Amino acid sequence: MLLRTKLFLSVILLSITGLDLFGQQSFTLSGYVKDLSNGEDLIGATIYVDEISSGTITNVYGFYSITLIAGVYSVEYRYVGYETIKQEINFIENISQDIELSDGGQELQEVVITAEPEDSNVSSVEMSTNNLDIKTIQKIPAFMGEVDVLKSIQMLPGVATIGEGASGFNVRGGSVGQNLVLLDEAPVYNSSHLLGIFSVFNPDAVKDVKLIKGGIPARYGGRIASILDVRMKEGNSKKLAAQGGVGTIFSRLAIEGPLIKDKASFIVAGRRSYIDWLAKPFVSALRDGARLNFYDLTMKMNYNIDENNRVFVSSYFGRDNFKFDKEQGFDWGNQTATVRWNHLFSKKLFSNFTAFYSNYDYKLAFGQTDDDQFDWDSKITTYDFKPEFTYFINPQNEISFGAEVLLYNFQPANAVGVSNGEVQDVSVDRRFGLESAIYLANDQKVSDQISLQYGLRFSHFTYLGAPTTFFTFDDPTPGLRKEVVAEFEADRFESISNYSNLEPRFSMKYQLNGTNSIKASYNRTSQYIHLISSTTASNPLDVWTPSTNNIKPQTGDQYAIGWFRNFQNNGYEASLEGYYRRTRNQIDYIDGAELLINEALEGDLLSGKGRAYGAEFYLKKNKGRLTGWVSYTLARTELQVDGINQGDWYPTKYDQTHNLKIAAFYEVGGRWTLSSNFTLTSGTPTTFPTSRFEQQGITIPYNAGDSRNNTRIPVYHRLDFSATLQGKEMKNGKKRKNENYWVFSVYNLYSRRNPFSIYFAQEGDLRTEPVPTRATQVSIIGNFVPAVSYNFKF
């Protein structure tokens, strides 16, 4: 391992140093690319230099830097859907230049896109990655008409979900807890409102969403399946603007504007469900203290101190409240706060320092009097510091390196019960963990045909001592509760267990010609914290737990290969990717596992290995009145855990053999736009009993083969439709200042009762012996759901 590492580092060093050998003088052009209309940074805009048939793209902060040998070059600034700016630039000195591109018209209208769509699908080394800009997300017909980031990414290849109402999503055979969901660099531990019905991201504040399923760059770590990188808007730096809407579920309002013109701006965006307000006059319980609402507030501010320094402060706060009277209820939510500082050490060395705080908690309260009650909350809190550097050496090499330190504070259960006035604290003590990582990577263009992205991440985790009792468990009979064999104490922050992993990352592109490329990637990832969830669907009560002396970190290796092809001048883009993923120390549970308020939780966890493989097909139409995509995934995801399914491989609950998604958008002309999407997936694996027997009058289902997920619930399919009516552009012969539009949508157009699960239960009891049994199929959404929303912008 050590030798390989050394070799690897030598390769990186060689490729860096071998570049300036020619000794010719070179100069750097750098700056930011922004949207002319609102000053928003454009992520992934292309800076293309004709003479070298190559260039660079802006990073997530809109920054670019390109270094060329002295001379005159023709430089193009391009971004999909925006007008291209072309300049002759004489590289006789270092040049700082911020560029503002115009989107050439208003969204949702038939605009003439003057820039050709990019061929980055083919030419970039990035693979297994999908970008969705907020304009596309807004076009996808949404449940209850509420534009939703997470539901949109479920339209992409390789992404699955167990069903409506389930929190989270599954990527390439990964579990929900194996996705790193980032909002402005801070992890969001539970990405859903109302269980899994809506996601926590307010579309008014989101700028860009990127899902990385494979070929994960070295700067990301901590989860083994995917990265969902959500970036918030900076806020309009040109003028004060507001947008919002009234939908079926949420009312939304976002205000953004300059604090100092072109130097500092802000955005504040809030959403709240309002059904409880409307229902209050009719439902007395809501007047007697019951609550039913969810809301979120997203805020961001940025300040350009000078050419070389820029600061961002962003924060998210969201909460779901379900109270069935004044005293009793259930609520949960995330809070994040991020501070970032972009600093240019030179025109070629870009740095970003991030510090964040992220917290997820839920609270439950039962009992109607002070003498008899039970209050329980659970929490995970993370503090993080992350310096990151990008060194733009030349058009052929872009080195990135950085580090990260995360401190985790797990509070599995703070629980106090009062029974007839007697108080008992039944809390499970806090646990602490420290995760750290360093990484080094290079993006290298070897030739016109070959580009590489290679890097290495070294991660480390320490399970820290705390004032509690730690346990050691015996070597168990597979599948049964482990017994505590020893207990020990540890000082606060004393190291109890240490784990480290070397995580190589590698991607390459081989360009066959202007419209065809082959890409391949390999990455190893490791994960030190685990989402504990034994229910069919992930839900807000799931807790996170660290790797400990009894739980090893999860690791994964993924290999992917793909063919990327564009047609008709990038009017169509297509890709075919295959992947194979192996994972170790995946978590599963004993039958009857007690996961909540359990000091000896580790004794109920099992560990096994996973394998997932599949093929993903994606065809996207970028141009014309009809746009959209077809995505199809053929996949298999299995686990092998001693003590489950008699030790044989079994499909995970999110294994979907077939997964077909179609999204289509049509500009009718005039003020109308139509959108539709169709979903067809194999049924979720489940276990059916074979037999029944009785105990004390209760009929118990039993599977004589002791098998897991031996069958599937029926196929899922659904068609959604929406129509957008743009408000009149002119009023009294003048162009209107504000914009508005109506969205009419129908979710589940043909009212299919898509199954979420099938359960087996008895009907009646002893008195009706023999007790009849039945199987019941549950649909979380069993009807078509029409919705209308009104949206405005001024």
Place this chain on the structure above:
Amino acid sequence: MNKINPPYYKFFGIALIVFMLGCEDDINPNLEEALPLLAVDAWITDKSEPQAIRLSFTRSYFENSQTTPLLNASVSVDDNLGNSFVFVDQGDGDYVWTPANNQTLGVSGTSYTLSISAEGEQYTSEQIMMNPVPLVDSVTYRLDAVTAFDDDEFIGEFWSRDLIGEGDTYWIRSFLNGQLLSLPSEINIAFDAGFVGSSFDGLIFIPPIRDAINPLGDLELLENDSLYVEIHSITNDAYQFLSEVQTQTDRDGGFGELFASPFGNVPTNISNVDPNSEAIAVGFFNVAAVSGNGRRLIASEVSN
């Protein structure tokens, strides 16, 4: 845990009605065929009355005819003091031990083993202890609304204090007008005075357990109804068994499915003496100490 969730299912159910979404359909899926296994229903007590152990065969899940009994078996329960209690074949799958005057089968602190011999196979249970049980002090009623969404109704409560020392486990069984409440949703188990994993040691049983003696569904307590509550001491393994039975059988459906556990087999403490035999058994054996108390509902005596 299983007890903590149900009120929330119902609450999300309310949310669901607001959104008019969910639905359920009865279906008839094909199930795999399986050979019948011996099912042992052996929950006996220290009550001085005939004690029955029921032996039958598992059958296809949708088979709704009477069970097939296992006949001509020999069944006995032996304690660690050298006593053997023979259970006599009744010819219908029931095997019964009948006490002489005031005789009881169990004594707290004594260990018991169940032996079954039938059709050339020998089955035995793990050796289990009969644990002590606290007295039921009283049963009372209150007039209350369970949540702000409910109307006032009469709710019965039983009062008893968990024995000192961590790890006592109980099955609370309730009788409405002499009829045992035996629905899966009416399973009421306690780990100390609360739930497993948390140490509610030596307290009065906490409210969800204290209240869970009422009939569920549409049944409401009326004037003159009587509730009689028995606490059965059970082993920790039996608690785990019943907890899993509850998980597997008490299904609310609807939004509750989002919180439901996937299907899994419940454990057993009965095994074939020959570990290589394919004839395995399911079911559970427990010897309980029992205490009980009850009261009739007289509305005029209930204070708000």
